[in-house]
Amino acid sequence: MAPVIEIRGLGKTYAGGTAALADVTLDIERGEILALLGPNGAGKTTLIGAVCGLVTPTAGTVRVGGHDIGTDFRAARSLIGLVPQEIALEPFEPVIRTVRFSRGLFGRRPDDAFLERILADLSLWDKRDTRTRELSGGMKRRVLIAKALSHEPEVLFLDEPSAGVDVALRREMWALVRRLREGGTTIILTTHYIEEAEDMADRIGVIDRGRLLLVEEKGALMRRFGRKRLTIQLRAPLAALPGALARPGLALADGGVAITYDYDTRSGQTGIARLLADFAAAGLSVADLSTAQSTLEEVFLRLVDRAA
8 A cells, every 4th residue: 555645855945045854755654653753943844844735845745645745735735634833723713613614624514523523532512612712722722633633634743732731631632643543544743742752653753954864663763772771779889880890881870879781772792691790709789680771762862962
């Protein structure tokens, strides 16, 4: 089956010479959740804008559902729902009319039963007759999501959807995202809450300074770039590491009552057996051992630092 989104050699250079995107090539599969991670100004929003037809690229092509976003904009755009970072709503319109209007913009027939389900899923049904100017920031964010879903898109873009919303809404929103994915919707999200990407995404893309550094299945990414940390709790504190123990990745911690050892998860020779033997030879008494895997945030920071 062909990818739902095909991006080839996409570039965007602004009049002043700033390159927001450089030679981005990416396939997004139907029904997956793809998280795009990158620091501020990395090009995430520009990439989304180009795919949605809101930014005119200076190079490359984008196809959505087989339709070129440049030459067949209407057909391509009808397949996309977009939840932008900025909250822009008509302040005096009630919620239900705002969502109905968005559905009509895409030529969809009226279907209040469908819109009721969306509003109920987003805890907005009781607010359906409330003017948007009277809603809290979190409720306005929910309205943006309802608008994006109103025309039953195949692809949903969520650009920093958790920005400025409370924990309850975040949980409801991610529960809705999971239901949408189960129904076949493809979801692309950007987020500063990297733990959300770690929990939600099937694949992770890392973008920095307009370049897509990698796109990889989440588990494979963690195996390839992740590290583990062994923490050794001592029965008596140390003022300094004995010389016989000195090696890369080893450090005192917690005021000398613990020693940490970072090692590569891909290596067949971790060095742990040798390390523990050296501990015994040095006369150190171990109280406890524990290991922890790198988080996605640590992997992300390592990738961005490496590309700098």
